[in-house]
Every structure is written in structure tokens, then in C-alpha cells.
Amino acid sequence: MIIVGAKGFAKEVLEIVHQNNELEGLAFFDDVNHDIPDLLFRKFPILKNEDEVREHFMKFGNNYTIGIGGPLLRKKMYDKFVKLSGNLNTIISKFSEIGSYGVEIGEGCNILSGAILANSVKLGKANIIYYNAIITHDVSTGDFVEISPGAKLLGRCAVGDFSSIGSSAVILPDVKVGRNVIVGAGAIVTKDLPDNCVAVGNPAKIISTNND
Template sequence: MLIIGAKGFAKEILEVLHQLKQLEGLAFYDDVTFDSSNLLFNVLPVLKTEEQVKEHFKKYGNSFSIGIGNPHLRYKLYLKFKNLGGLFCSTISPTAQIGKYDVEIGAGSNILSAAIFSNSVKIGKGCIVYYNVIITHDCIVNDFVELSPNVTLLGNVEIGSYTQIGAGAIILPKVKIGENVIVGAGAVVTKDLPDNCVAVGVPATVIKELEPLNFQ
């Protein structure tokens, strides 16, 4: 497995892989911090170039996951490493509680310890589901969404792609949140939110509009 990134969220993925006993052939990739060590925690290799990535894929297999939190950047890195021949893979903590019926988890999603999914839950590609997140029945979380620690999604919620939900936020039943939305920590979302906005407070209100996404 290759983890893209060698700081912050990459260390969270490392812990999941440690829990899963999947450390053999594990490496990290960081082409930004060139003055950093070539070893993470003095043990795990940190690759710096695309050529090293290609060699790693040949030797250890082409699976990769993204250890960076920003949804927009995660999408761009997904495209880059897919084009290098990588296979986008999920990491799911064995301590997460996943419903046994009608649950889908998309490629490249990272599910951390103590997350709880009910039945009839769909998680898209490249999502982050942090510690102690609760997702109840019939919820849809679209691609490259970040759910911060202690977020709660109640029944029949839908979250649009590239959206970030802050720590401790609660989304009430049947609420639909658009694409490219930032919901502040501790917010309680009681009604639908449009695309491209920032919402905070109890109840959550829109305080800012965001530029639509442009991945060109």
C-alpha cells in the first residue's frame, strides 16, 4: 500500500493499517517537504518522486490511499495516482461498526476507529469518516466528503460531493446538503443547504458563498 502524504491524516491511516496488520510493503509519498526524512517514524519509507512510486507499484502492488484531508486536493491526487497505474483502495478500521445490510463503501474511503454505520448507508469514493461518526439509516454520502470527529447524520440525509462537515455537527433527518459545502463545528443543520456555501451555528445558517469548484 502507498499512502499519499506523510503528515497529519496520513498518520491516521497508518494506525488503521497497523490495526489490520497490513504494514508489509507500506510506504508514504511526499513530494512537497523535500527536507523531511526519508523514513516516517524512522521505520516506514517516504517516497519523493513519481519514478519511486512506479517502482513501488511494481514491487509491492499498485494499491494506494490518500492521507490528506482536503476534499478538492484528494480528488486531484486520486486522478494523478490513478494515471500512474495506481488502484484506489479503502482503509476501514476493524473497530468501526458497519451495518450488515445494504451498506456500500466506495473505493478509497478511509473509515476510522469507532465510526458507526447503520443499514442502508452509501459512502462514495474517497471519503473520510473520522472517529465516532454516527451515520444512521438511509443516508447517502457522496464522493470525497470529509466527516469530522463526532459528526451525526440522522435518517435519510444526503451529503453532496466535496463537502466538509465540522466536528460535532448534527444533520437532522431528511436534510440534503449540496456539493462543495463547509459546515462549521458544532452546527445543527435543520434544513437543506445549497451548493457552494459555508454554514455555521444552531440552527445552521449560510454565512458565505463559495466559488464553484473548478478542477481544470
């Protein structure tokens, strides 16, 4: 398997892969940073161009997961690896809690330790569900959504593609968060939020447009 990225969030994903005993043939990919070594933690190869990725896929299979935070950057890496014929893998910590009924987890999600997903939760493609995030019944998220540590998504709320929910933020029941929205840390979202905005505070208020 290849973890896309070799800094920050990639190290969080590495821990899940370690917990799941899936280290055989593991490598990282980083073609942007020039200050990284050839081996991460003196053990795992860091691939630095697409030719090296192709060689690794030929030797170990074409599985990969995205170890980079940020919805739009994750989409960019997804598009790159589609062209390389990669097979996007979901990585779930064994220390998370996943409901037994009606849970749908899209390909490429990263679910970290302490995260809780209730029954009838639907996650889109390549979401990040960070430490101790709580997603309760009948919640849905779009593709490339980031749920930060300790955030809470409550019954029947929905979060659109490419949106990011800040640490310890709360989305109240039945609230709809649009596409490409940033919800600030600790915000309490009590009303629907339109696409392409930044909202902060309690109750959350829109403070700017998210031009990304």
C-alpha cells in the same frame, strides 16, 4: 501499499493499516514538503517523486490509499494516481461498526476507529469518516466527502460531493447538503443547503460562498 501523504492524516491512516496487519511493503508519498525525512517513524520509506512510486508499484503492487484530508486535495491526489495506474484501496478500522445490511462503501474510503455506520448507508468514493462519527440509516454521501470527528448524519439525509461536515455537527433527517459545502463545527443543519456555501451555527445559517 502506498499511503499518499506523510504528515497529519496519513498518520491516522497508518494506525488503521497497523491494526489490520497490512504493513508489509508499506510506503508513504509526499512530493510537496521538503522538511520530511527519508523514513517515517524511522521505518517506512517516504517516496518523493512519481518515478519512485512506479518503482514501488512494480515491486509491491499498485495498491494505494489517500492519507490527506480536504476533499479537493484528495481529488487532486486521486487524479494523480489514476495516471500512475494505482489501485485505490478502502481502509476500515476494525474498531468501527459497520451495519450488516445494505451498506455500500465506495472505493478509497477511510473509516476510523469509533465510527458507526447503520444499515442502508451509501458512501461515495474516497470519503473520510472520522473518529466517533455516526451515520444512521438510509444516509448517502457523494464522492470525496469529509465527516469530521463526532459528526452525526441522521436518517435519510444526503451530503453532496466535496462537502465537509465539521466536528460534532448534526445533519437532521431528510436534509440535503449540496456539493462543495462546508458545515462548521457544532452546527445543527435543519434545512437544505445549496451548493458552494459555508454554514455555521444552531440552527445553521449560510455565512458565505465557498469559492473552491
